[in-house]
Amino acid sequence: xxxxKLDLNSIIGFVLIFGILIWIIYQNKPSEATIAAExxxxxxxxxxxxxxxxxxxxxxxxxxxxxxxxxxxAQAQKTLGSFAYSATISSAKDGFTTIENELVKLKIANKxxxxxxxxxxxxxxxxxxxxxxxxLIKENNANLNIQLQTNDNRTLNTKDLYFEPSLSKVGADQIxxxxxxxxxxxxxxxxxxxxxxxxMIGFDIRSQGLNKIxxxxxxxxxxxxxxxxxxxxxxxxxxxYTEIYFEYEDGKIDYVGQGKDKEENAEKTSYxxxxxxxxxxxxxxxxxFESAKLQSNDLVNDEKIDxxxxxxxxxxxxxxxxxxxxxxxxxxxxxxxxxxxxxxYDKNLDKIISLGWGIFGWINKFIFIPLFGFLTTTIGLTxxxxxxxxxxxxxxxxxxxxxxxxxxxxxxxxxxxEITELGEKFKKDPMKKQQETMKLYNKAGVNPMAGCxxxxxxxxxxxxxxxxxxxxxxxxxxxxxWADDLSSFDEVIKLPFHIxxxxxxxxxxxxLASIAxxxxxxxxxxxxxxxxxxxxxxxxxAKMMKIMIYVSPIMMLFFFNSYGAGLSxxxxxxxxxxxxIMIVIKRYFIDSDKIHxxxxxxxxxxxxxxxxxxxKLQEVMEQAEAQKAKDKKK
Numbered sequence: 001x002x003x004x005k006l007d008l009n010s011i012i013g014f015v016l017i018f019g020i021l022i023w024i025i026y027q028n029k030p031s032e033a034t035i036a037a038e039x040x041x042x043x044x045x046x047x048x049x050x051x052x053x054x055x056x057x058x059x060x061x062x063x064x065x066x067x068x069x070x071x072x073x074a075q076a077q078k079t080l081g082s083f084a085y086s087a088t089i090s091s092a093k094d095g096f097t098t099i100e101n102e103l104v105k106l107k108i109a110n111k112x113x114x115x116x117x118x119x120x121x122x123x124x125x126x127x128x129x130x131x132x133x134x135x136l137i138k139e140n141n142a143n144l145n146i147q148l149q150t151n152d153n154r155t156l157n158t159k160d161l162y163f164e165p166s167l168s169k170v171g172a173d174q175i176x177x178x179x180x181x182x183x184x185x186x187x188x189x190x191x192x193x194x195x196x197x198x199x200m201i202g203f204d205i206r207s208q209g210l211n212k213i214x215x216x217x218x219x220x221x222x223x224x225x226x227x228x229x230x231x232x233x234x235x236x237x238x239x240x241y242t243e244i245y246f247e248y249e250d251g252k253i254d255y256v257g258q259g260k261d262k263e264e265n266a267e268k269t270s271y272x273x274x275x276x277x278x279x280x281x282x283x284x285x286x287x288x289f290e291s292a293k294l295q296s297n298d299l300v301n302d303e304k305i306d307x308x309x310x311x312x313x314x315x316x317x318x319x320x321x322x323x324x325x326x327x328x329x330x331x332x333x334x335x336x337x338x339x340x341x342x343x344x345y346d347k348n349l350d351k352i353i354s355l356g357w358g359i360f361g362w363i364n365k366f367i368f369i370p371l372f373g374f375l376t377t378t379i380g381l382t383x384x385x386x387x388x389x390x391x392x393x394x395x396x397x398x399x400x401x402x403x404x405x406x407x408x409x410x411x412x413x414x415x416x417x418e419i420t421e422l423g424e425k426f427k428k429d430p431m432k433k434q435q436e437t438m439k440l441y442n443k444a445g446v447n448p449m450a451g452c453x454x455x456x457x458x459x460x461x462x463x464x465x466x467x468x469x470x471x472x473x474x475x476x477x478x479x480x481x482w483a484d485d486l487s488s489f490d491e492v493i494k495l496p497f498h499i500x501x502x503x504x505x506x507x508x509x510x511x512l513a514s515i516a517x518x519x520x521x522x523x524x525x526x527x528x529x530x531x532x533x534x535x536x537x538x539x540x541x542a543k544m545m546k547i548m549i550y551v552s553p554i555m556m557l558f559f560f561n562s563y564g565a566g567l568s569x570x571x572x573x574x575x576x577x578x579x580x581i582m583i584v585i586k587r588y589f590i591d592s593d594k595i596h597x598x599x600x601x602x603x604x605x606x607x608x609x610x611x612x613x614x615x616k617l618q619e620v621m622e623q624a625e626a627q628k629a630k631d632k633k634k
Contacts, residue, residue, distance in 0.1 A: 081154050082182040082213045083161060089181065092162040099167070099174045099194045104334055106194065106201070113163035113178035113190045114144035118334045120279065125231045127485060128477040134231055136281055136334060141227040141309075146188070146205075146319065149215040163190065172196045182213050188326070199335030200345060203283075204328065211324030219290070219318030220326070226274045226281060226313045227299070233488040236303045237562055239310040241277040241470065244296050245352040248288075253351040256296040266292045273352045274313045275337060278476050278487070282333040284347060289317035338473040339369060356467040363464040376474060384480025387566055391573040394461065399581055401457050406585050469567035482508060483565040490565035502558050509568035510560035514553040516575035521549045523582060 076084035086092060095110045100121075107117035118137035125132040145159040163178040174194045179187040186209035193202030205222075207214070214220075232238040244256040248266040256264045269292040273282040297312040319326055333349065335341065342349040355364040371393065375386040395402075419437055426433035469475070475486040483490035493506040560568045 080156065080161070081150055081152055082186070083148075083150075083156060083180065085183055085186075086162050086164075086181045089162070089164050091164045095165075097165045097167060097176055097178075099176050099192065101174075101194055101196050101198065103197060103199055104194075104201075106192070106334075108165070108176060108178060108192065110162050110165060110178075112144065112159040112161070113180060114159070115142065115332075115334075116140070118142075118281070120335060123279075123336065124477070126233055128479070134279060135229070136276075136279055137226070138229075141229060143223070143225045145223045147221040147223070148188075149218070149220065150213060151215050158188070182210060185209050186213060199333055199341065201332040201334065203330045203332050205319065205326055205330065206328070207326040210326075211321075216321040216324045219320045221316060222319045223314065223316050224272075224283060225315075228274065228276050228310045228313065230308060230310055231279060232277055233485060234562055235300060235307055235310065237488065237564070238277040239298070239300050241275075241354070242310045243275060244294050244313055244315070245273040245275050246292065246294060247271045247348055247351070248292070251348060253348070256294050258296075258298060260298055262296045264294045266294065269317065271347070271349070272315045272317075273333075273349070275352050276310065278337050278473055279335065280333065280337045280352065282349060282352075283315075284331040284333065284349075286329040290320065292317045336473055337471075339471070340373070353471045354467055355471060356464055359460050360464045360467060363460055364468045368464060368468045372468075372472070372474075382480070383475055383478040383486055383566075384483075384569065387480075387486070387569050388573050391570050392577060395574060395577040395581065398458055398461065402578065402581055403585055403589065406582065465567065465570055469570060470564055472566065475564065475566045480565075480569070483569075486566035486569070487564045489562050490568070503562050505561070507561050507565065507568065509565050509572055510557055510563070513560065513568050513572040513575065514557040516572050516579070517556055518549065518553040520575050520579050520582075521552060523579065 076087045080087065091110050093110065096116070097108050097110075099106050099108070103121060105117070105119040105121060106115050108114065109116045115137055117135065120134040120136065123134040124130050125134055143159060145157050148154075148156040148158065150156065158180060161180055163180045166177040166179070168175050168177075172195070176192040176194075178190040178192070180189075181187045188207045188210060189205070191202070191204040191206070193204075195202075228242055230238060240258070243258060244264075245253060246255070246264075246266055247253055247270040249268045250270075254264070254266070256262045267290065268288040269285075270288050271282055271284040272292060272294065273280050275282075293316045295312075295314045299309045299312055300306045319328060333342075333345070337353060339350050339353050339355075342353070355361045355369075368390075372386060372390055375381050375389055376383060381389060423433055426436060470487075472487070477485050477487070480486055482492060489503075489505065489507045490509050491505040492508045495504045495506065498504045556571070560571070
């Protein structure tokens with residue numbers, strides 16, 4: 001039989017499809033002109049701010065008042081009013097108080113009263129053995145401020161004022177009270193409570209005796225900002241999963257999104273999470289904020305140059321007065337973005353980990369996470385071996401579905417000569433050909449959709465894996481074979497140049513996965529072509545499959561080169577197992593002669609009653625045929 005060749009329309013179609021894929025990849029990448037315009041815009045804004053600063057000098061930071069110096073006290077009172085008292089206490093200097101447990105170390109400044117250093121003791125940056133401990137807050141990358149509006153029309157910022165520290169212990173808990181004083185018994189207090197072996201820090205904001213000093217007619221503006229440091233090997237991969245999540249209106253979860261100058265507004269906000277790929281800083285409140293203005297800005301324009309920070313986050317919320325005073329019970333979570341840890345707090349914090357929506361999230365939550373946890377924690381397998389066993393178990397569970405799909409293809413393959421004969425017989429009447437083909441399927445007891453449904457069932461599991469592995473904190477800095485970190489790419493060769501969409505390195509697991517998918521598609525494409533004859537007016541699937549045999553592996557190679565090695569390992573093993581299952585099914589379970597005999601036997605029986613869908617389809621075809629005949633008579 002003469003082999004079909006690609007026609008011009010097919011070539012144009014494939015070129016368009018490939019072009020669309022390239023466009024999708026590039027659509028979010030800013031052009032050189034856009035970057036230049038953005039840079040010029042920033043420079044202009046900075047210049048305007050500088051000019052404004054010269055024209056209107058910012059208020060000077062409050063001076064420390066020496067004991068007994070009435071002149072300095074009077075000067076401080078002109079600037080700070082009642083809060084001049086805070087400049088007279090002994091802690092009115094740039095001092096710090098440190099509290100720590102087995103997991104975290106926090107450094108709180110007298111000036112501003114907020115956390116200026118937050119260190120996670122048990123985790124290293126970039127790679128295992130780097131010696132660089134993960135520090136989420138350091139070197140002024142964070143700020144926390146309440147803008148105070150006084151009754152004498154002053155606007156003061158807590159970040160510029162000095163708090164008085166007082167450290168105590170209640171049992172094993174460390175309690176740090178930071179008080180911004182307006183008198184002996186009038187103050188604004190930040191209270192930090194650190195428990196042993198816990199990433200969750202109690203954080204209360206309350207005031208005492210300030211109802212006559214502050215304007216309590218409207219809420220105070222509370223601002224929290226964080227410039228997130230890079231902690232992983234690939235800044236682009238880490239940045240992809242770095243964003244703001246927030247809970248609002250009794251349990252709804254949303255996020256601000258990626259890109260430049262993104263902004264969202266929310267009401268009744270219960271928590272705000274500055275989420276990095278594997279670490280998060282979360283502010284949780286027992287009494288929801290009435291509103292929240294959330295802002296995110298991507299700081300990585302060029303991953304070769306911008307290698308220190310990933311995002312700039314900021315949130316503004318109102319702090320409402322209750323009976324003339326502030327009283328908020330809150331918490332900070334400063335720790336790993338680990339599903340099990342976050343889920344244990346029972347505060348809906350695990351929702352900041354993207355496991356997929358709908359059925360994809362259910363598969364991850366109720367199948368993938370428990371199964372992987374059982375293999376790694378209960379049985380104690382190493383993570384690379386656990387991924388392999390995990391993949392084998394998933395594929396074995398999918399084996400009956402795979403068998404049904406191959407069996408359907410085998411039946412369609414046996415019917416192929418008869419379908420081709422019908423095609424020749426009714427070449428000039430596509431509608432009649434379709435009707436007769438459907439009759440043949442019904443008579444032979446073959447469902448043409450039987451091969452599609454099993455394949456569709458497997459798609460949610462495939463998509464769920466794309467969400468599970470990048471979110472699996474357990475894989476961070478866990479090695480397997482040549483990969484030193486299963487949560488990042490497994491570089492085996494460093495290239496002296498950069499390939500667009502690919503990178504400047506070669507990762508081996510994506511190469512193996514691409515080879516495996518090539519052979520899998522090569523083995524299945526012949527059966528699919530034989531099982532699915534080309535229909536009139538429909539694309540030639542045989543031609544498309546020939547192209548996809550080569551396009552799919554190349555796309556996988558490019559797409560996964562900078563992805564985590566764990567996901568590439570899963571796909572490699574998954575395709576290998578599928579090839580093995582397919583060989584076993586074909587060799588030991590599917591006999592074309594038996595299938596042919598069964599189909600011939602089915603033809604002698606009474607045709608099965610058509611389903612409602614098939615009946616409706618048959619009716620539509622018959623109506624169309626009748627209308628066609630009627631039109632011919634005219």
